[in-house]
Amino acid sequence: MLTEQDYKDGQILLIDKPLQWTSFQVVNKLRWLIRKQFNIKKLKVGHAGTLDPLASGLLIICTGKFTKRIQEFQGQAKEYTGTIMLGATTPSYDLETEIDQTFSTDHISNESIQKVTTQFTGEIEQYPPIFSALKKDGKRLYEYAREGEAVEVSSRKITIDTFEITRIELPEVDFRVVCSKGTYIRSLAHDFGKALDSGAHLTVLRRTKIGSFSVEDATTVQSFENQLQVKIETT
Numbered sequence: 001m002l003t004e005q006d007y008k009d010g011q012i013l014l015i016d017k018p019l020q021w022t023s024f025q026v027v028n029k030l031r032w033l034i035r036k037q038f039n040i041k042k043l044k045v046g047h048a049g050t051l052d053p054l055a056s057g058l059l060i061i062c063t064g065k066f067t068k069r070i071q072e073f074q075g076q077a078k079e080y081t082g083t084i085m086l087g088a089t090t091p092s093y094d095l096e097t098e099i100d101q102t103f104s105t106d107h108i109s110n111e112s113i114q115k116v117t118t119q120f121t122g123e124i125e126q127y128p129p130i131f132s133a134l135k136k137d138g139k140r141l142y143e144y145a146r147e148g149e150a151v152e153v154s155s156r157k158i159t160i161d162t163f164e165i166t167r168i169e170l171p172e173v174d175f176r177v178v179c180s181k182g183t184y185i186r187s188l189a190h191d192f193g194k195a196l197d198s199g200a201h202l203t204v205l206r207r208t209k210i211g212s213f214s215v216e217d218a219t220t221v222q223s224f225e226n227q228l229q230v231k232i233e234t235t
Contacts, residue, residue, distance in 0.1 A: 004038035010066030014218035015059045017207075021221075023050045026059055029221055034063070037228050048073035049181075049210060050133065054094055057207035058215040076211030077161065079178045083204035084189045086171040086196065091145065092131035093186035094202040103199040110168050116195045117163045120188060125155040129186050158183040172203075 002011065017026055024047075031045040044067045048060040057080075060073050087105040091097045128134050130145045130153060144151040159180040167174035177185060186202045193200025208215045219227075 004040060007034055007038070007040075007043060008064040010062065010064040010069075012066060012069075012213075013061040013063065013224070014213055014215075015061055015224065016215055016218040016220050017051050017056055017059045018221065019056050020053055022053050023047050023059055026221060027061060030061055030063075030224065033225055033228055046070050049078070049207075051207055052094070052096075052186075052205070054096060055205040055207065057205075058210055058213060058218055059207075060210055060213060073210060073213075075181050077178055077180060077209075078183070078207060079162075079176065079209035080185050081166070081176050081206050081208055082174070082185060082202060084173045084175060084192060084200050085203045086173060086193055086198055086200045088171075088201060089190065089193065089199035090201045092201075093129045093184075093190040094205070096131060099201075101199055103193070105171050105198055108170065108196050108198060112196060113168055113173060114165055116192065117165060119195055120163050120192065121160050123157055123159050126158050126184065126187050126191070127153055127155045128184050129190070132184065156182060160188070163188075178209075 013030065015026055015030070017023065027045050027047050031043055034040065034045070035043055043063065045061060045063050046067045048062060048070045051057060051059060062070055062073075086108060087103050088099045089101045089103075090099055128141070130151065131142045134141050136144070136151060136153070141151065141153065160177060160183065162176065162178035164176045165173060166176055177188065185205055189200050189202040206215070
């Protein structure tokens with residue numbers, strides 16, 4: 001079992017983030033659990049890459065001295081799986097907001113879907129969603145969006161190594177993506193719909209890998225808490 005000193009010296013905790021939780025909530029929960037167990041007044045805990053509340057999957061949590069390695073992990077390639085819904089768009093590019101436009105999908109074939117994926121591999125320019133936590137002039141983009149204020153968002157270069165379609169049951173399309181830091185899968189879904197002369201938004205997203213770390217090796221927040229409680233009861 002890990003000791004108080006282990007957490008202070010530094011640990012990498014792989015957590016399978018549940019839906020509806022923010023990444024910050026996971027960090028706060030784990031910090032509180034560890035501090036409570038060992039009666040620690042102060043402990044550094046951070047995560048290496050935010051996941052939206054509507055996404056699940058791998059979060060790398062660093063404790064103690066290992067929080068200095070967060071940037072190292074953030075820079076590694078990430079793998080996601082999920083579902084894109086064709087034929088409709090939302091302002092947030094996912095299910096956070098309601099559908100604002102609908103489009104025909106009658107002209108879309110399995111072949112055209114597979115062909116369009118090639119447009120989104122390699123180094124590409126991508127516009128982040130207006131509903132994102134990126135800052136402009138000291139204010140987060142989603143704050144502008146929720147206030148109905150128009151704001152110009154700059155594109156940025158990202159790299160998509162793999163964009164694989166794993167299931168097509170129109171209007172749903174399942175995918176697997178391997179991409180660089182800074183990639184917004186919501187933007188990819190939105191742009192994918194436009195490239196098919198339709199519309200699209202993201203309905204399911206799961207992060208499965210960060211570098212060599214896999215969600216298959218991750219534990220849930222509840223399991224982590226249970227392990228700590230076992231430790232408390234046996235000491």
